[in-house]
Amino acid sequence: MAKFTIAWLPGDGIGIEVLEAAKIVLEKIALDAEYIHGDIGWEFWCTEGDAFPQRTVDLLTRVDAAMFGAITSKPVKAAQAELAPALQSQGRIYRSPIVRMRQMFDLYNCLRPCKAYPGNPLNFKEGIDLVVFRENTEDLYSGVEFSPVPPEVAAALTNVSKPFAPFAKLPADQYAVSCKINTRVGSERIVRAAFEFARANKRKKVTIVHKANVVRATDGLFLEVAKEVAKGFPEIKMDEANIDAMTMWLLKNPFNYDVLVAPNLYGDIISDLCAQMVGGLGFGCSGNIGTKLAVFEPTHGSAPKYAGQYKVNPIATILAAKMMLDWLGETAKGAAIEQAVAAVIKEGAVRTYDMGGSASTLDMAKAVAAKL
Ligand code: NAI
Ligand code: MG
DSSP: OOSEEEEEEEESTHHHHHHHHHHHHHHHTTOOEEEEEOOOSHHHHHHHSOSSOHHHHHHHHTOSEEEEEEOOOOOHHHHHHHSOHHHHTTOOOOOOHHHHHHHHTTOOEEEEEEEOOTTOTTBSSTTOEEEEEEEOSSBTTSOOEESSOOHHHHHHHHHHTGGGOGGGGSOGGGOOEEOOBOOHHHHHHHHHHHHHHHHHTTOOEEEEEEOTTTSTTHHHHHHHHHHHHHTTOTTSEEEEEEHHHHHHHHHHOGGGOOEEEEOHHHHHHHHHHHHHHBTSTTTOEEEEEOSSOEEEEESSOOOGGGTTSOOSOOHHHHHHHHHHHHHTTOHHHHHHHHHHHHHHHHHOSSOOGGGTOOOOHHHHHHHHHHTO
16 A cells, blocks of 8 residues: 555646646655545536535545645636536535635645745746745635625624715625634634744744734734744744735845745735746645645646646646645655756756746656656
């Protein structure tokens, strides 16, 4: 029996291609693993009315980790029309399979390292090495949303915010409500993960990203909890910044920052910015980490305009595989993959289109595998 069981979830579009590329690298490094395919994505919404079928949920309950490519999502209104005719009358609601996966398996820690590998022509500046911890299950992504707004919600809202509630006079379909919900326990565990990472990796500073001056209840709670957690890590400097200022400062001087931790939405935004500084979507890797399960993926989507062409950059996904190895405790293999990626980038002989070259997705994977 293999040492590890890995769920293999290619999904849609280029998700299939980048996972094929990552497999080349994992096979070359001879990870002792059994890979089990799982169905996920748009195709299963259309045919079964569920983009994340129960059999895939079941698979995830019995594996050590998962690799996920990307899915194609559709606007909610279009989603109904694309369902198989037999399913259309059942009132099924499309919900992002990734958000569901994160919430269902409590994958609360979205870890996104952003490192500028020397010689990458897409680096904003050489030497950038940032690690973003994004809370992954709550905040504005808690999924508590109203559109149209039911009367009881409208009544409750107008009751608590009377003088400032111009929406109270509007018909229910003329406004919408999305709830930003942040808990003490949810804030505590992501901030702790960031500080523990900093301690284990000899990082000097953790920056708390928030907007507590305006969003006082939720971000105020996040900041308060963060300050409490920081007290347990006296050797690590704690710093805090508003999300808006943060985007500006990060561009101005990325070397002032080290580890960043943020609630879900700000973390989503800031990690895309950091990914762009080290090469863009072809380099953005991500782990969705819980206590029992972790799912690793590139941060990009299914890029339908490139699907089937095998031309996108698989490095993000190969680095996600490296993160998976680290999480499984196979750190020597993880380090070897990272060194191989760094060597290929530095040599510059094999580059995909985004890096100014013409290598295919699989050529890039083979070049990395050849260094192992
Ligand atoms: P996208 O990330 O799929 O692609 C945007 C553009 O980024 C591409 O057209 C391409 O120019 C570039 N790009 C993406 N991956 C690349 C790679 N590996 N190498 C080089 N260039 C790359 O975002 P888009 O087009 O907005 O969304 C397409 C679909 O993917 C949508 O249905 C969206 O909802 C979904 N999506 C899924 C995600 C996931 O599965 N985790 C995340 C983001 C979007
Ligand atoms: Mg994003």
